[in-house]
Amino acid sequence: MRIVCPFCGERELGEFTYLGDAKPQRPAAGADAVYDYVYLRDNVAGVMSEHWYHGGGCRAWLKVTRNTLTHEISAVEPAAGAGAAKVGA
Amino acid sequence: MADFSWDVRSPLDRALVVGPYGAQGDAGLALTEIRDFDLVQVMARRGKAGAMTKATKAHFGVAAPETPKAVAAADATLIWSGPDQFLVLSKGGRHALEMLAPVFAGSASLSDQSHARALISVSGDKARATLAKLSSIDLHPGVFGVGAAAATSMDHTSVTLWRGRDRSGLAVFNLLVFATFAESLWHTILDSAAEYGVTISHSEEFA
Numbered sequence: 443m444r445i446v447c448p449f450c451g452e453r454e455l456g457e458f459t460y461l462g463d464a465k466p467q468r469p470a471a472g473a474d475a476v477y478d479y480v481y482l483r484d485n486v487a488g489v490m491s492e493h494w495y496h497g498g499g500c501r502a503w504l505k506v507t508r509n510t511l512t513h514e515i516s517a518v519e520p521a522a523g524a525g526a527a528k529v530g531a
Numbered sequence: 532m533a534d535f536s537w538d539v540r541s542p543l544d545r546a547l548v549v550g551p552y553g554a555q556g557d558a559g560l561a562l563t564e565i566r567d568f569d570l571v572q573v574m575a576r577r578g579k580a581g582a583m584t585k586a587t588k589a590h591f592g593v594a595a596p597e598t599p600k601a602v603a604a605a606d607a608t609l610i611w612s613g614p615d616q617f618l619v620l621s622k623g624g625r626h627a628l629e630m631l632a633p634v635f636a637g638s639a640s641l642s643d644q645s646h647a648r649a650l651i652s653v654s655g656d657k658a659r660a661t662l663a664k665l666s667s668i669d670l671h672p673g674v675f676g677v678g679a680a681a682a683t684s685m686d687h688t689s690v691t692l693w694r695g696r697d698r699s700g701l702a703v704f705n706l707l708v709f710a711t712f713a714e715s716l717w718h719t720i721l722d723s724a725a726e727y728g729v730t731i732s733h734s735e736e737f738a
Contacts, residue, residue, distance in 0.1 A: 449614050450599060450682060454667045457684050498684035500613035520614070 443513050448520055449500045457498030464491040464505050464521070486510055493521060541566050541733070542649045542710035546717045552729040559657030559727030562720060565650040567735050568620060569627040570707070572642040573635060575615040582638035583615070590634045601680045601693035601705075608737075610693055610707075611680050618644065618691065618707070622737065649713035652695070652734075653720070654703040657727040662704060664723040668692065672702065686719045688712045695737075 443455045463483055469475035487510060494504045503521035508514070541547070543564050551558060573595075575583040587595035591604040596611035607621035619626050628643040635641055653662060659670050665685040669675060680693035691707040708716050721729060 453683070456687070498687075498689055499682045501682070502614055 443515075445494060445496075445504070445506060445515060446518055447496050447499060447502070447504065448518055449502055450496065453496070453499055457496060458504075459495040459497050461493035461495060461503075464493045489516070539646065542713040543651075543717055543733075546714045547731060547733055549732055550730075552721055552731055553725030554728035556728060558655065558730040560653065560655040560661055560724040560729045562724070562729050562731050563652040563654075564733040565652055565705075565735075565737060566733055568622055568645065568650055568737075569624060570644040570648055570650075571619045571626065571628050571631055572612065572644050573617055573619060573631070573639045574642075575639050576637075579638045580615045583635065586635050586638050590631075596680070599680045599682065600678050601695075602678070603696075608693075610691060612682055612691055620650075620707075647710055648691075648707045649710055649717075651706040651708065651713075651717070651720070652703060653706065654698055654701055655727075655730075656701065657724065658702055658704055661720065661724040661727065662692075665719060666692070670694075670702075670704070677702075686716055688716050690716070 444452050445455065445458055446452045463486075465484075466479050469479050489507060489509050492506050492508055494506050496502050496504060503523070505519050505521045506515055507517040509516070541564060547564055573583065573587075584595050587593075587609070591607060591609065593602050593604045593609065596602050596609055596617050599611045601611070602609045607619055607626045610618045610620060612618050619631065621627075624630065627645070628641055631641055662670055662685075666683060668681050668683055675694055677694050677696060680691070682689070682691055684690065685692075685706075688708060693705050695703040695705050697703060706716075
């Protein structure tokens with residue numbers, strides 16, 4: 443599997459680290475909501491949005507849209523806050 | 532209080548043995564460690580990428596690299612290391628941390644990496660063949676021309692790789708590697724190049 447880093451170009455899987463589901467958003471408050479956010483994950487069979495870290499390259503966090511059945515990657519974009527230009531410029 | 536006497540040595544002090552290595556005859560690879568350089572990491576602060584770009588242009592006379600490439604200024608090289616960040620490689624203290632601090636005040640955070648990295652220059656007929664064993668980056672001159680750079684991994688070690696000016700018509704590849712991983716990578720490069728023959732040296736000058 444290869445990932446096309448929006449900053450570096452196409453790189454081998456070994457340069458990346460998987461974090462997990464990019465969907466859950468940190469809730470403002472509420473013990474139950476925080477519990478769900480921390481522990482509950484969907485086990486998606488199909489297209490999923492994931493966070494990957496390009497630690498072996500530019501050290502940016504990426505949001506990758508991947509089909510967990512075929513490993514086909516349909517989109518890669520910088521995660522929120524990757525680089526300084528995009529944030530609060 | 533204990534009296535410290537810091538002895539600045541190259542991280543390759545032990546591993547580097549000047550002279551020929553591997554196959555005899557005309558060496559296919561020249562492996563040179565460049566010592567005694569100034570290296571500063573420049574990272575734009577949140578929302579200050581534009582200000583950092585302006586400060587870079589004003590100080591160095593060239594634009595900061597915004598894509599993976601190495602830009603040559605009059606007496607420094609600016610090497611892309613990630614989005615909105617780059618490394619300043621120079622000699623003689625002209626662009627050392629304390630010189631750059633006022634230049635990037637408010638726009639970027641600086642970190643002195645001078646003694647945190649080892650700089651290795653790889654050249655010769657077999658430079659590309661040797662690196663092809665270690666890297667998944669396409670280093671063909673049609674793709675990776677003079678000034679091309681990459682933040683990548685070799686032998687599971689993060690490196691900053693860029694192509695310098697050609698020497699005697701041959702490509703020169705420069706590698707910055709974390710000091711504590713330098714010895715390991717050095718041995719890996721030697722293993723990869725042994726079949727071609729290697730000339731090992733170190734230098735105080737950039738190639």
